[in-house]
Amino acid sequence: MLQPKEGRIDGAHYLPTTPDTCLWGRLPDRDRPPVLRIASGGTVTIDTLSHEGILEDQGRDPVAYLAGFGVPADRVLADARDLAASGVPHDYDADGPHVVTGPIEVIGAEPGDVLRVETLSLLVRAPYGFISSRHGYGALPGEFPETEPDGGPAAGGGERAYNSVCEFTEVVEEAGRLHGTLPYGGGRAARFPLAPFLGLMGVAPDASGPAHSVPPGAFGGNLDINELQVGSSLYLPVQVPGASFYAGDPHYAQGDGEVALTALEAPLRATLRLTVIPREEAAPLLGALGGPFAETAxxxxxxxxxxxxxxxxxxxxxxxxxxxxxxxxxxxxxxxxxxxxxxxxxxxxxxxxxxxxxxxxxxxxxx
The missing domain is CATH 3.10.28.20 (Acetamidase/Formamidase-like domains)
Incomplete structure (x- = not known):
């Protein structure tokens, strides 16, 4: 377990996810003040937090919810407990699910520049995660999950039957590499190697009012590109002064398509380098693309x-x-x-x- 502030921290700056440093289901807009300021080329370690285990359809109580899968209270992240119990606004039906940490001001960034986001390290924070299917979403809405439909808010404030299907996935080490293990009966389990990455990295769009966290755009956001692992770089066109960078939606593994709705969602300690590429140097790339661009080795x-x-x-x-x-x-x-x-x-x-x-x-x- 990597609890907040404990263990290895690779960046020159450290940003935990707390009720004061995050949005839940929304992206920072141009008016949201930064929670951290760093110089161009600076490094920051962010303790990103997964939404799985804390959402309303899981009881918004990670200790109680994870106990149902045999996880003791001391194996639940403190920041997950704190956010679930906080007053940070979140509407299951109106907002996205993602916990979005930031924004971070990169000093000197201006519209027309490009922000280069290098992923330097990604550390697994918990030995488990979830792969979830929810009604009305995914590649096969109306077909999966194969449970009774979500009836929506119950009349008179009664308990809502969300009927989501959330597959608990344990992390194990085999042959020196971490794997997810997904049991499916009879003592059998599918085992697949972890390939961690952040599904959500972006800059604030030039708009007032926090945007929904689900759809990506020219600002980046919830891109869910599984190539953005350690050693990758993501290039984002800066929209507002200071860039207002944010991150979230950590994944331990994801197949192309992410067809169920989620990948293997679980918390990561991410260390990133944020570098401003001035407009004059970035112009050829911006002219060719006009949106997010990435590279690996x-x-x-x-x-x-x-x-x-x-x-x-x-x-x-x-x-x-x-x-x-x-x-x-x-x-x-x-x-x-x-x-x-x-x-x-x-x-x-x-x-x-x-x-x-x-x-x-x-x-x-x-x-």
Whole structure:
């Protein structure tokens, strides 16, 4: 367990998730004051908190809820207990589920600049998580979960029957690597390797009023790109002075598509480096993309976002063509041919209202 302030902290700054440093189900807007200020190039360790185990359909009491899966009270994160018991506003039906920590002001960031977010380390904070399916959501709404429908708020303030299906998933170590284990009867279990990443990283949009945390956009947000693991960089067009960066929605593992509704949701201690790329240096990339862009040690990742999956795909292709044309100097018709022969287009997720497609372009192909 990595309780707040305990254990390894890699960043020069430390930001816990408390009722004073987070929003629940909403994103910071241009008017929300920062909870931390750092210089460009500075590093920060954020104790991100998962929404699973604290939501209303789970009783908003993580100690009681996790006890049902054999987790003792001393194995429940203190920040999860504190947030669930706090007065931080959260409406199950109107807000997103995510606990969003921030915003962080990056000194000197201005609209037109780009914020580079490097993921330096991700530490598992608890040896368990949940994969959940809720009524009206996911890739197969109306088909899953295969329980009675959510009846909505009960008349007269009675107990609501949400009928969500939340699969408890234990983390185990095998052959020196952490795995999730998902039992399914008869002593059997599916075991899969963990690949942690933050599903939600963004900058504040230039708007008044906190935005819903679920749909991603040009500001980033709930991108759910499973390539954003340790060693990756995410590039976000700055929308407001100071950037107002935030993070949340930690995952231990996620398949492309995230079809149930959630991935393996569980808390992470994330250390990030936040660097401002001035407008004059960022202009070629911004001109080609106009939205989030990512890279790993081996690949560049142009991104397409839209409510319609076909249009998200088209936007990802246009972004990839634009990147190769603008940054690599490749003729556009040749770029399209290259992408068709050599690049992979993966569905980031189909469950966040705005769907995502990201392209994987091998750096080794452009020596």
């Amino acid at each position: 081996t690949h560049w990742l142009p991104v397409g976002l839209h409510e319609d999956l076909d249009e998200a795909m088209r936007r990802a292709v246009r972004a990839a063509v634009g990147f190769l044309a603008t940054v690599q100097g490749m003729p556009r018709h040749t770029a399209l041919a290259y992408l068709s022969a050599a690049a992979d287009f993966e569905i980031s997720q189909v469950v966040d209202q705005v769907k995502g497609v990201h392209c994987l372009i091998r750096k080794a192909d452009f020596r």
